[in-house]
Amino acid sequence: MKRKEYSIPKPLCYFAIVLIGSSIFGLGLLYSIFNDISFDSDFSIFIIAMIMFHSIVGCGILSKRRWGFLIFKIYLYLLYLAVPIGTYIAYKTLNYIEHHQLAKLYR
Numbered sequence: 001m002k003r004k005e006y007s008i009p010k011p012l013c014y015f016a017i018v019l020i021g022s023s024i025f026g027l028g029l030l031y032s033i034f035n036d037i038s039f040d041s042d043f044s045i046f047i048i049a050m051i052m053f054h055s056i057v058g059c060g061i062l063s064k065r066r067w068g069f070l071i072f073k074i075y076l077y078l079l080y081l082a083v084p085i086g087t088y089i090a091y092k093t094l095n096y097i098e099h100h101q102l103a104k105l106y107r
Contacts, residue, residue, distance in 0.1 A: 019058035069106035
């Protein structure tokens, strides 16, 4: 059987692009931290973790795989803790996912 081809909805595609873009921005920040000795190494470890996490989530959305969708939903639930803007973004995005039944696309 052929697998049904589908396209990623534009809002999710934009979300993935922003996440991957923030990873690229994080690389620039990491480069500037390594050039300045006054920063703490714990902060650079945090930035490396966030770069990896945002890259995985962004690529997971674009990969159209179930694991990518699950990691994206976990990301959104974690984003609820970023009051007030993160909460609003997570709430609106989760409502969009439920309203348009996007979970079916990632099976």
